Amino acid sequence: MAFSDASLTALRVFREVAERGTLTAAATALGYTQSAVSRQIASLERAAGTLLLERRHDGVRLTPAGQIVVRRAAGVLDQLDATARELAGLPGEAGTVRLGWFPTAGADLLPRALAALRRTHPAITVLSREGRTPALIRALRAGTVDLALLASAPPFRPPDTETPALTLHTLAERSLHVAVPANHPLARREYIDVADLRGQRWIADSGDDRAMGVWPGLDERPEIAHTARDWLAKLHLVAAGCGITTVPGALEPVVPPGVRVLAVRGGPGEQRRILLAHLPRPLPEPAARVAAALRTAALEPGTRP
Numbered sequence: 001m002a003f004s005d006a007s008l009t010a011l012r013v014f015r016e017v018a019e020r021g022t023l024t025a026a027a028t029a030l031g032y033t034q035s036a037v038s039r040q041i042a043s044l045e046r047a048a049g050t051l052l053l054e055r056r057h058d059g060v061r062l063t064p065a066g067q068i069v070v071r072r073a074a075g076v077l078d079q080l081d082a083t084a085r086e087l088a089g090l091p092g093e094a095g096t097v098r099l100g101w102f103p104t105a106g107a108d109l110l111p112r113a114l115a116a117l118r119r120t121h122p123a124i125t126v127l128s129r130e131g132r133t134p135a136l137i138r139a140l141r142a143g144t145v146d147l148a149l150l151a152s153a154p155p156f157r158p159p160d161t162e163t164p165a166l167t168l169h170t171l172a173e174r175s176l177h178v179a180v181p182a183n184h185p186l187a188r189r190e191y192i193d194v195a196d197l198r199g200q201r202w203i204a205d206s207g208d209d210r211a212m213g214v215w216p217g218l219d220e221r222p223e224i225a226h227t228a229r230d231w232l233a234k235l236h237l238v239a240a241g242c243g244i245t246t247v248p249g250a251l252e253p254v255v256p257p258g259v260r261v262l263a264v265r266g267g268p269g270e271q272r273r274i275l276l277a278h279l280p281r282p283l284p285e286p287a288a289r290v291a292a293a294l295r296t297a298a299l300e301p302g303t304r305p
Helices: 008-020 023-030 034-048 064-087 103-107 109-120 133-142 231-239 249-254 285-299
Strands: 053-056 059-062 096-101 125-130 147-152 167-181 201-204 223-227 245-248 259-262 271-278
Touching: 008 023, 008 034, 008 064, 008 133, 023 034, 034 064, 059 064, 064 133, 096 103, 096 133, 096 285, 103 109, 103 147, 103 231, 103 249, 109 125, 109 285, 133 147, 133 271, 147 285, 167 231, 167 249, 167 285, 201 231, 201 245, 231 245, 231 259, 245 249, 249 259, 271 285
Parallel strands: 096 125, 096 147, 201 223
Antiparallel strands: 053 059, 147 271, 167 245, 167 259, 167 271
């Protein structure tokens, strides 16, 4: 069986597995059974004459051959999707950019950048999706997004160890702040001393990293009163007096009533970077325009700490 005989279904399934990181997650996203996904991958590996995925206890990883296949498959599938859009009278591939973004970017930075882009380049269509960093990195590698906004914390390591290394641009560096209820004793101050964070009740992330939402480096085991994945839910819990949480300082203009965002002094400074990532190759003109709009929005007053 020659690789040219590989089915489009198998290529779509393979791209989904590469992006999701596990067969189970890909099956759920596609509405398939896991055994059906496994059969499609097996057929593709037979056509390629080599293994495309390394099966591990925590999911799958692309082999060198798999990286080639997913890169080429993404191009083929995107061209077919672009053809379908043109036939349906929708925008063509040349003006379409696929963008991934970390959750809090959707509160301020992303909407302002897209609004500005619509004024300056209305022919460009941006299709965006929210995601956590690991998922966005897999999407970049799989070719299902063209650009990704990532949040990075010290020591600012590369987002993955795959080759070739992703191209990363630092759009902004922000201080980490703490959101407290407006009637909280700490809210009467101009800033919070790090020592005053001891003994507080925290609202943390409900995902894999429960430390998110808690001030880094506390010299005690934090009391986590509530967990939530959505940043707006965390802030409404803060407004209700249920606890405090960490936020990028740039969220201050969009926090709900009843919340005060304060800087923290004492101890090491906690900085966070906003990165724009893409595969290491020249960006097509539409993607370059989107990248420029994001850079401009990141430098505007609304996104400074």
